[in-house]
Amino acid sequence: MFSLLKELSKINELLLWIEGNYTLVALGTQIKKYKYILQLQELYKKQTEKYVLGRIVNGAEMIFMPEYNRSVLYQVWFSLKRGRSFTK
Numbered sequence: 001m002f003s004l005l006k007e008l009s010k011i012n013e014l015l016l017w018i019e020g021n022y023t024l025v026a027l028g029t030q031i032k033k034y035k036y037i038l039q040l041q042e043l044y045k046k047q048t049e050k051y052v053l054g055r056i057v058n059g060a061e062m063i064f065m066p067e068y069n070r071s072v073l074y075q076v077w078f079s080l081k082r083g084r085s086f087t088k
Contacts, residue, residue: 002030009034015061025052032059039064043073054078 008014016036018024021044024031038060044050057063057078065071074080 005030005034021049021053024056025049028052029055031056035061037062037064040070040074041066043070050077 005016014034016031016034017039018027018031018036019039020041024038036059038057040053040063044053054077057074058080063071063074063080065074
């Protein structure tokens with residue numbers, strides 16, 4: 001996966017769409033090398049999940065959430081700026 005990302009990073013306008021916590025955990029902080037949009041479906045309550053998200057979520061170009069109340073919780077949990085968390 002990382003070799004593919006390295007090859008794709010040669011594209012100037014590369015923007016990754018990352019869906020889900022498992023993908024984020026797999027990519028870890030390597031994702032910070034790229035521009036990315038996060039699509040988060042669930043509330044991640046475990047401390048390890050929140051820790052990983054906390055290190056990554058503020059670097060996202062945009063955060064897409066399927067439901068308003070969840071987006072508000074993420075705004076509070078991670079001190080997100082208004083307008084960076086979106087719902088369907």
